[in-house]
Amino acid sequence: MATTALRPAATYRTGLYEWLTTTDHKKIGILYTFNSLILFLVGGIFALAVRTELAQPGLQFMTEATYNQMFTMHASVMIFWVVIPFLAGFGNYLVPLMIGAPDMAFPRINALSFWLLPLSAVIALMGFPLGGAAAEGWTSYSPLAQAKFSTGPGTDLWIVALTLVGTSSILGAINFLVTIFKMRAPGMTLFRMPVFVWTTMVTSVLVLMGTPVLTSALIMLYIDRNLGGSFFNTALAGGNAILWENVFWFYSHPAVYIMILPAMGIVSEVIPTFSRKPLFGYKAFVFATAGIGALGFSVWAHHMFTTGSVYLPFFSLMTFLIAVPTGVKMFNWVATLFRGKIRFTTAMLFAVGFLSLFLIGGINGAFLAAVPVDYQVHATYFIVAHIHYVLFGGSIMGIFAGLYYWWPKMFGRKLNEGLGKIHFVGIFIGMNLTFFPMHLLGISGMPRRIADYSATAGWNDLNLLATIGGFTIAAAMLPFLWNIFVTLRGGEPAGDDPWEGNTLEWATSSPPPPYNFDHLPPIRSERPVFDQRHANDAPALTAGH
Amino acid sequence: MAANSSALTTHVAALGESRAHGQRGISNPILGMILFIVSEVMFFAGLFAAYFNVRLNATQWPPFVNEATFKPFQIHHEIVLPAILTTILVLSSVTMQLGVSAIRRGDRTGFLRNTGITLVLGLTFLVGQVYDYTQLGFGITDTAFGSTFYTLTGFHGAHVLGGAIMLSVVLYRGMAGQFSAKHHDAVEATSIYWHFVDVVWIALFSTLYLL
Numbered sequence: 001m002a003t004t005a006l007r008p009a010a011t012y013r014t015g016l017y018e019w020l021t022t023t024d025h026k027k028i029g030i031l032y033t034f035n036s037l038i039l040f041l042v043g044g045i046f047a048l049a050v051r052t053e054l055a056q057p058g059l060q061f062m063t064e065a066t067y068n069q070m071f072t073m074h075a076s077v078m079i080f081w082v083v084i085p086f087l088a089g090f091g092n093y094l095v096p097l098m099i100g101a102p103d104m105a106f107p108r109i110n111a112l113s114f115w116l117l118p119l120s121a122v123i124a125l126m127g128f129p130l131g132g133a134a135a136e137g138w139t140s141y142s143p144l145a146q147a148k149f150s151t152g153p154g155t156d157l158w159i160v161a162l163t164l165v166g167t168s169s170i171l172g173a174i175n176f177l178v179t180i181f182k183m184r185a186p187g188m189t190l191f192r193m194p195v196f197v198w199t200t201m202v203t204s205v206l207v208l209m210g211t212p213v214l215t216s217a218l219i220m221l222y223i224d225r226n227l228g229g230s231f232f233n234t235a236l237a238g239g240n241a242i243l244w245e246n247v248f249w250f251y252s253h254p255a256v257y258i259m260i261l262p263a264m265g266i267v268s269e270v271i272p273t274f275s276r277k278p279l280f281g282y283k284a285f286v287f288a289t290a291g292i293g294a295l296g297f298s299v300w301a302h303h304m305f306t307t308g309s310v311y312l313p314f315f316s317l318m319t320f321l322i323a324v325p326t327g328v329k330m331f332n333w334v335a336t337l338f339r340g341k342i343r344f345t346t347a348m349l350f351a352v353g354f355l356s357l358f359l360i361g362g363i364n365g366a367f368l369a370a371v372p373v374d375y376q377v378h379a380t381y382f383i384v385a386h387i388h389y390v391l392f393g394g395s396i397m398g399i400f401a402g403l404y405y406w407w408p409k410m411f412g413r414k415l416n417e418g419l420g421k422i423h424f425v426g427i428f429i430g431m432n433l434t435f436f437p438m439h440l441l442g443i444s445g446m447p448r449r450i451a452d453y454s455a456t457a458g459w460n461d462l463n464l465l466a467t468i469g470g471f472t473i474a475a476a477m478l479p480f481l482w483n484i485f486v487t488l489r490g491g492e493p494a495g496d497d498p499w500e501g502n503t504l505e506w507a508t509s510s511p512p513p514p515y516n517f518d519h520l521p522p523i524r525s526e527r528p529v530f531d532q533r534h535a536n537d538a539p540a541l542t543a544g545h
Numbered sequence: 546m547a548a549n550s551s552a553l554t555t556h557v558a559a560l561g562e563s564r565a566h567g568q569r570g571i572s573n574p575i576l577g578m579i580l581f582i583v584s585e586v587m588f589f590a591g592l593f594a595a596y597f598n599v600r601l602n603a604t605q606w607p608p609f610v611n612e613a614t615f616k617p618f619q620i621h622h623e624i625v626l627p628a629i630l631t632t633i634l635v636l637s638s639v640t641m642q643l644g645v646s647a648i649r650r651g652d653r654t655g656f657l658r659n660t661g662i663t664l665v666l667g668l669t670f671l672v673g674q675v676y677d678y679t680q681l682g683f684g685i686t687d688t689a690f691g692s693t694f695y696t697l698t699g700f701h702g703a704h705v706l707g708g709a710i711m712l713s714v715v716l717y718r719g720m721a722g723q724f725s726a727k728h729h730d731a732v733e734a735t736s737i738y739w740h741f742v743d744v745v746w747i748a749l750f751s752t753l754y755l756l
Contacts, residue, residue: 105573174580178573212584216591223696228686231595231693238608238689243598247591 023107024514025096028114030410032089033403035118036082042125043077044474046070051434051470054463057455067451068135069154073124075138076158079255080165081121083395087262088113088172090402091200093410095176097505097512098194100185100520105178109171116168124161127154134158137449139248140221142232142241147225156225159218166211166218169258173204173211180204185504187523191286194503194526195279198286199265202293206254206261209297214251217244242309249300257296259391260358261289263398264329267351270401271333273499274348275340282526285332288325295322305371306378312371319369326362330355345499346420350401353428357393361386364439379449382442388435400427400480407487408494412510416491419483426476433469437462502527578734582741585704589745592700596693596752608690623681624754630673631750634705637666638743645736648719651726657719660732663739664712667705674702694753701745708742711735 022028049070053061062070092110096103104110127133133154136144145155180201184193193201221244223229230236232244272279279285295318301310302319333355342348364386367373377383400423408414446459453459497506506529508517521532571579600606644659678695685695715735718724724732 106577170581170584174577174584177580178577182571182573182576208580208584209587212586212588213591216588216595219700220592220595220692220696223685223692229692229696230686230689231696236688238599238603238692240598240602240689243595246598247594250591 021111023103023111025092025104025107025110026410026512026514026516028110029089029091029093031114032085032092032117033410035114035121036086036089039077039081039121040086041477043074043082044477046074046077048470048474050074051467053451054453055467056464057453057457057460059452062451064451065132065135068137068449069128069133071449072134072137072158073127076124076134076162077121078391079138079259080162081117081124083259083391083399084165084169084255085117086399087203087259087395088169090196090266090399090406091172091176091203091262094406094505095179095197095200096183097409097508097516098197098503099180099183099188100504100517100523101179101183102515102517104175105183106175110175113168113172113175116164120161120164120168123157123164127152127157130154130157139252140244142221142224142239142244143234145221145225145244146233146235148235150225156222159222159225163215163218166215169207169211173207176200176204177208185520185523187528191283192523192526192528194265195268195282195285195289196262196265196503199261199268199289202289203258203261206258206293206296210251210254210258213247214255217247217251220244220247242304242307245304245307246301249303250297253300253303254293254296256390257292259395260398261292263354263395263402264289266398266402266405267333267354268329269501269503270347270351270405271336273405273501274343274345274351275336276343276500277336277340278502278527278530279332280335280338281328281332284328288328288332291325292322295325302369302374305374316369316371320366323362323366323369330359330362345404346415346417346424347401347404347499349421349424350397350404353424354394354397354401357389357397357428357431361389361393364389377442379447380442381438381446381448384448385435385438385442388431388438392431392435397427400424405499406505408498409505409510409512411488411491412494413487413491414494414498415487416483419479423476423480423483426479427473430469430472430474430476433472434466435469437466437469441466497529500533502530504528507532572730574730574734575737578737582738585741585745589697589700589748592693592697593748593752596697599689599693603690608688623677626673626677626680627750627754630670630677631746633666633670633673634743634746637663637670638740640666641736641739645729645732648724648729648732649726653719653722653724656724656732657716660712660716660719664709664716667709667712667739671702671705671709674698674705697749697753701742701749704742704745708735708739711738 019027019031022031049062050067053059053067053070092104092114095101125133131152131154134140134150134157135154136150140155140158143149180193180197220229220231224231224233224239230239232241233239234241268279268285298318299315299322301315304310305312305315337352344352364382368377368383368386404415404420441459441462444458446453446457453463494510496509498510499506503526504517504520504523505512507521521528525531640659641663644656644663647653647655647659683691683694685691712735715724715732718731
């Protein structure tokens with residue numbers, strides 16, 4: 001092992017004080033991961049509450065007011081405190097390692113970015129004890145979100161919390177971009193960067209350009225609610241509810257790419273490793289990522305087709321165009337698998353699960369880009385099906401793939417593969433049981449965000465099926481949590497490079513020392529660790545070559 | 546141990562090399578500040594979008610402050626004080642740049658003098674803006690125009706205040722002798738931010754009073 005650390009193993013100080021004050025990007029990455037995992041369970045409980053209520057027609061378990069809080073906080077928690085920070089956590093842990101840097105560019109700002117997350121989560125969830133959390137849906141449309149209709153502190157707490165999450169994201173994005181532009185190791189040119197670093201970079205640009213617009217929208221909503229402003233308040237002169245939808249979706253559509261691009265990056269690291277092939281079409285993948293980022297800012301109004309105040313042909317066309325770079329990536333992955341020596345580890349299973357589920361999410365997204373179809377299924381369960389195939393089938397499957405893949409690097413011990421496979425099978429079956437029936441419910445007209453429905457509408461069986469699926473997902477999380485518990489106490493030691501990886505994080509010890517590398521392998525391609533492993537395999541070149 | 550010490554040497558050498566690699570071009574704090582300003586531009590873009598949306602939907606411009614009495618906003622009549630404030634802020638950008646040039650030459654006295662003048666000009670702008678608010682005769686609740694006017698100018702004022710705090714820190718550190726011709730990233734970053742705040746004001750002034 002040519003690249004053992006100076007010390008036999010990293011000596012992490014385990015004291016609470018160390019974890020509370022750390023500026024080490026790896027520890028901050030781990031903090032992000034566990035914070036997101038805890039909030040994933042919280043958001044999951046909200047989802048189970050929604051599914052339990054919908055299992056049968058009629059109101060059995062909660063009032064409509066409570067139900068509204070449940071679906072609002074489910075979406076808010078999952079988007080702003082789970083998927084986005086989970087992926088930012090991977091970025092924190094991996095980007096400096098992958099580019100051969102000792103840490104992020106601004107370690108203390110990095111710690112601030114993290115600590116804003118639990119703080120803001122507590123603020124948002126404080127609505128529950130203080131008389132009701134936000135309940136107008138995560139999109140918070142006016143006039144419903146105005147003070148007259150959304151009374152109580154929940155919505156204001158939600159606004160403050162989202163502003164803090166936005167600040168955390170923006171500071172994180174600045175940190176990633178400076179780190180990637182300025183701290184790459186010698187030899188690590190832009191086109192030798194691992195694909196995950198590219199996706200984090202494009203994501204950071206989206207955050208940098210999009211999130212401040214959400215912040216401005218939230219501030220305007222706050223002024224409307226608390227200072228008597230009339231930005232979105234149609235009850236006052238000049239107020240315009242559509243303005244909110246424009247500024248909100250100007251961030252929140254790119255946010256979908258913020259939530260999927262790094263997951264694509266994770267999958268693009270996992271699939272080549274377990275296919276024992278380089279990623280097919282590295283540059284095409286990079287340009288497709290940049291293309292998705294650029295197009296991502298010109299499609300926001302496809303959420304507003306039915307408002308009648310957007311130019312339909314333009315936004316429909318741009319939305320269809322997004323399918324082109326996404327399709328390029330699909331071919332990248334499938335061609336990487338083609339004739340590969342595939343190892344079906346748990347990480348690989350989740351990555352392949354990502355491919356199949358995200359494909360469905362992409363195709364039903366193309367349905368929605370067609371204006372006539374969108375008019376028909378707007379605000380029905382078809383939308384719920386689409387977003388879950390993208391965010392659960394895409395982002396969450398990618399996150400799990402990443403957890404199983406990089407867990408050995410983070411903690412020096414592998415997650416148990418047997419428990420992992422049970423986890424995968426449960427998640428994959430439960431996910432399809434939950435969300436596939438929603439397509440049919442949506443087409444047959446079931447609106448989203450309703451607590452009750454008619455027993456004669458023909459939606460009973462599919463709703464019951466979706467609820468069974470929801471509890472299957474919850475049950476499948478138990479072997480995962482058990483896996484974490486037993487692995488941290490004594491899992492199989494991983495060694496530096498358990499999977500025969502390609503990128504620089506596998507060139508240091510597991511877990512890496514605080515300074516990451518004492519020696520870097522030469523970087524002459526996008527797979528420096530592969531090159532080093534096979535340095536002596538190739539026949540020596542004769543003179544003149 | 547021999548292997549370890551050679552590894553350590555390589556490590557230090559590699560670190561030295563990577564540090565040299567990173568020192569080329571723009572420095573980390575300044576790139577960070579420029580990226581931060583990109584995000585600030587997008588923040589103000591959101592607020593400007595709201596303003597132009599209000600203006601697009603208005604039946605007449607400037608709008609009535611009171612629909613019942615048909616009393617229009619007097620924005621165009623009240624341009625004198627804002628014009629003076631604009632001049633003050635533009636002048637402060639000039640003095641800021643003089644301060645940066647001074648510290649680049651290693652002239653600490655000139656740097657401190659110009660930074661001090663910049664801070665005083667910035668604070669004068671803030672006082673003038675608060676006085677202007679008291680004279681306008683309409684508030685944030687007076688139609689969507691009032692909301693956009695006070696949100697835009699208010700958030701700009703908050704950014705001037707933020708810039709003034711940064712200038713105070715720079716001034717304090719300058720008086721403590723922490724800056725030299727070679728080491729003054731904080732001064733450069735603050736100056737970029739100050740110029741940005743100035744540019745936002747010029748855009749605001751042109752939009753609200755001239756356009």
